[in-house]
Amino acid sequence: MTQLLQRAISELSKLPDDTQDALATRILADLEDDQAWDEQFAATTEEQWARLSEMAQREIAAGDSLPLEEFLRIRKSGE
Secondary structure (H helix, E strand, C coil): CCHHHHHHHHHHCCCCHHHHHHHHHHHHHHHHHHHHHHHHHHHCCHHHHHHHHHHHHHHHHHCCCCCHHHHHHHHHHHC
């Protein structure tokens, strides 16, 4: 275990039990989600990546997508 993780756990252990449980639930859900994404990416074939790329390029050409910077700006102001 890294020193940073040990420090985080030490700080978390000082919190009330319900807060610890809430944070633990969130961390475990994040780890589970990361694992699912890793498995999905590993299972994606080159053909599937190529089709996704083609779809994205068609959306861009049709003007059906936003630049990432614009999307993030819209999201931040709309939250």
